[in-house]
Amino acid sequence: MKRISLSILTTALVLVMIIAIGTGAMHMSPWQVIGILLKGIGIQLPVTYTEQMPAVLWMIRLPRVVLAVIIGAGLGVSGAALQGLFRNPLADPGLIGISAGASLTAAMLIVLHVFLPFMVSGSIFQTYAQNIITFLGAMLTVLIVFRMSVHGGRPIVSVMLLSGIAINALCSAFTGLMTYVADNEQLRNITFWTLGSLGGATWQTVLAVLPFVLIPVLMLPRMASALNVFALGEQEAMHSGVQVNRLKTQLIIYATMAVAAGVAVAGIIGFIGLVVPHIIRQFTGPDHHILIPSAALAGAILLTVADLLCRTIIAPAELPVGIITAITGAPVFIWLILKEKRLIAV
Amino acid sequence: MLVVKDVSLSFGNVPVLAQMQLQAQPGELCVLMGANGAGKSTLLRTIAGEYKHYHGSILLNGQELHHMPVDAQARQRAVLSQQLNLQMPFTVAEVAAMGRYAYRAAERLYDKEIITYALKLLQVYDLKDRSYPTLSGGQQQRVQMARVLAQLLEAPDLHAMDYTGKKMLLLDEPVTGMDILHQQLALQLAVQLSRQGVLVIAVLHDFQLAAAYAQHIFLLKNGHVYAQGPVDTVLSPPHIKHCFGVDVSVLHHSLCAYPLVVTNTAATLFSSSALQATNAY
Helix, strand or coil: CHHHHHHHHHHHHHHHHHHHHHCCCCCCCHHHHHHHHHHHCCCCCCCCCCCHHHHHHHHHHHHHHHHHHHHHHHHHHHHHHHHHHCCCCCCCCCCCCHHHHHHHHHHHHHHHHHHCCCCCCCCHHHHHHHHHHHHHHHHHHHHHHHHHHEECCEECHHHHHHHHHHHHHHHHHHHHHHHHHCCHHHHHHHHHHHHCCCCCCCHHHHHHHHHHHHHHHHHHHHHHHHHHHHCCCHHHHHHCCCCHHHHHHHHHHHHHHHHHHHHHHHCCCCCHHHHHHHHHHHHHCCCHHHHHHHHHHHHHHHHHHHHHHHHHCCCCCCCCHHHHHHHHHHHHHHHHHHHCHHHHHC | CEEEEEEEEEECCEEEEEEEEEEECCCCEEEEEECCCCCHHHHHHHHCCCCCCCEEEEEECCEEHHHCCHHHHHHHEEEECCCCCCCCCCEHHHHHHHHHCCCCHHHHCCHHHHHHHHHHHCCCHHHCCCEHHHCCHHHHHHHHHHHHHHHHCCCCCCCCCCCCCCCEEEEECCCCCCCHHHHHHHHHHHHHHHHCCCEEEEECCCHHHHHHHCCEEEEEECCEEEEEECHHHHCCHHHHHHHHCCCEEEECCCCCCCCEEEECCHHHHCCHHHHHHHHHC
């Protein structure tokens, strides 16, 4: 089962990537895309393409698609991990404040960076520093939400959602304040952040995000057995030998890491982390050994498709990808609430 | 062997356990009884390692509980809690397999056999591919018992090993919600385990089940042990009157190997004026 679902998802991801790379103002057929990509590693295929095609592919299309894959994978694993941590299928990086905390920190960095001497603009170190600070901001908000929602040793879902609302409101108030004091260019940057877009993708942003997503994607599957046992409840997990506090801390760190770096370069992209683990669970069941890697792959597929849509629907103009994921994700969330009503009411 | 010495525990300002003294030997099925709020579940959970802020000392086979890492504890003792709330649609077999989490790779060669054995023993093997949340309450309880058994056993046969000094099993109201057949099966399993040297401590509310299966009863009142010993000495009308406030008779019948505790009359619990008021109404 595990092999099958992972290989289906991997194949689907490769296909989606090839189509996404080929689609745009300059159309490339899948064969041309494969031909150009393989030429890059020295394999010559009998495919003809124009001279501009490799440049467009390597400099514009590929970094953007790869960025979508990385950020989507981060959102997917983060959602799976958080739903395991809260033992509830309604947990989502956006709902519990990770995204809001990250975007507030990002907005503060945009507006206040002139006061921060170490932020030499333009270098990759600046992007790394920015990612780390965004991660810390997101971490803080999620810790507050988690602390608020724990009662009698277990997180109460309704409290979690309410704390999420409160923290989101607080963060957006301060983001609003940052918007108010921002100058014109900063304003444009902040707006871009809150809507979410992969438009600024370059190889540098890809490199800046990669480690932050790669570490959680590699580390979270190692916690799969513990996460499974954790589904029994905190006390039962402890009785069964799970080091509960260590598990919770690691989960929060990895889940936040995977989301925050994405938010730092592409803004808020909602609902992927909520929807993806759900879809996967329908096919594979709740076992985290399969769920986590599958959620990474499915998140990557979903964001690549969403980004493909947002740059083709109203071409040559472009929609922010956050709008597409929210328009499609929010109804799914509503459907989930209706389905899980019984559990929320407890 | 389990030694609980001078253990006190309070939640906020409310003392729940007061200078608790208790010793339990392997090979006996020990039963904790007492009224609501007497401290039975709290004592069990403290021994299970849930409350770390207790005063006094809890020695499990000579080792202080405080100093044992969580996974080492889990390899020595299994716990069946009262309330379990598993909403994720794991299958029955997956739930039972969770019991093996604490073991290291080398100790997990017979996992599959142990899990199958535990499921069969609790008569839930034919449910093994069913989704856990779709089961009835009593079935869920049996699956959890199978999981706990899988955590305890080191071979896929109850009688293959002597567990004296190695294993402890804590059961918090293990038979609540089970039908009468499975109540008997669950407690007979607990007796079997205790015969293999597992130290079994169970919280029970039912006098009949306690009288039938307990080898040693601890009667708790206000956070300490009020009386302890074999069934015949502990389950006496004065003790029960003192701990539960109910007048009972203890009957012996030739067809029954254990004493029967029956209430004299429930009506005396209400004052006569209250009864008159109800009648007048």
